Amino acid sequence: MSHQWTMEDFESIYSRFKSSGLSVMDFCSNECIRPKRFYEWRSKLLRKG
Secondary structure (H helix, E strand, O other), rough: OOOOOOOHHHHHHHHHHHHHHOOOOHHHHHHOOOHHHHHHHHHHHHHHO
């Protein structure tokens, strides 16, 4: 994904991650996502509640 994410985009990505059973690094590699970006968005999601 190269476009700007919305919280809804990341919620979908995070749901796929949770159900994948993969580590963050493996999931990000498979999805072509930079791990740093994943962690930043995960932090935003967890703060959101």
